[in-house]
Amino acid sequence: xSVLTQPPSVSAAPGQKVTISCSGSSSNIENNYVSWYxxxxxxxxxxxxxxxxxxxxxxxxRFSGSKSGTSATLGITGLQTGDEADYYCGTWDNSLxxxxxxxxxKLTVL
Amino acid sequence: xxxxxxxxxxxxxPGASVKVSCKASGYTFTGYYxxxxxxAPGQGPECVGWIHPGSGVTTYVQKFQGRVTVTRDTxxxxxxxxxxxxxxxxxxxxxxxxxxRNKGFDIWGQGTMVTVSS
Numbered sequence: 594x595s596v597l598t599q600p601p602s603v604s605a606a607p608g609q610k611v612t613i614s615c616s617g618s619s620s621n622i623e624n625n626y627v628s629w630y631x632x633x634x635x636x637x638x639x640x641x642x643x644x645x646x647x648x649x650x651x652x653x654x655r656f657s658g659s660k661s662g663t664s665a666t667l668g669i670t671g672l673q674t675g676d677e678a679d680y681y682c683g684t685w686d687n688s689l690x691x692x693x694x695x696x697x698x699k700l701t702v703l
Numbered sequence: 704x705x706x707x708x709x710x711x712x713x714x715x716x717p718g719a720s721v722k723v724s725c726k727a728s729g730y731t732f733t734g735y736y737x738x739x740x741x742x743a744p745g746q747g748p749e750c751v752g753w754i755h756p757g758s759g760v761t762t763y764v765q766k767f768q769g770r771v772t773v774t775r776d777t778x779x780x781x782x783x784x785x786x787x788x789x790x791x792x793x794x795x796x797x798x799x800x801x802x803x804r805n806k807g808f809d810i811w812g813q814g815t816m817v818t819v820s821s
Contacts, residue, residue: 595747628807637811644806691764696747
């Protein structure tokens, strides 16, 4: 029942590339910046991408973000086993007047 | 380095209240909004409310209005979230997170597990 919709799971082999989608609406993604978070098991979320496509200091350029209309995408290249985690998108929702998140996508590196 | 450290796990009975603390260090506590976000088992994060520690102004997500109170003590750089009339649906990990100039939540506390059970 999350406001933003993500696929429950994605998988790819080490060294490959994967993309994770995040679908919203005109009240959230289309008119606001999107952030992406990585959550390793048992830990707090970690900011990966902000302002749709910017990386905080220390985040490798293997991680990228993009946005088009009411959808956003997180891309991860050169997959490593350490990338196995849950990934969440987040943005401001103008109707709800709060930050909203997706339900999360579990990445498995086969 | 900047960090947020939260209080320990809580177990409460239905109808009770819980108060979670979040102590900031390594940055100017009064200069950034602080959000409270919860995450139920197996679900995505959900915002509860936030405070600007400098002014004390709070905003609560409509779903929680009337049940949540966020406060701060600037003398010890600590924010608090109190949630009342707890039900089993409130069982979740509660996080505090710093809002980096509306560019996402860049610093998170370690989380506080709140379990509501009779």
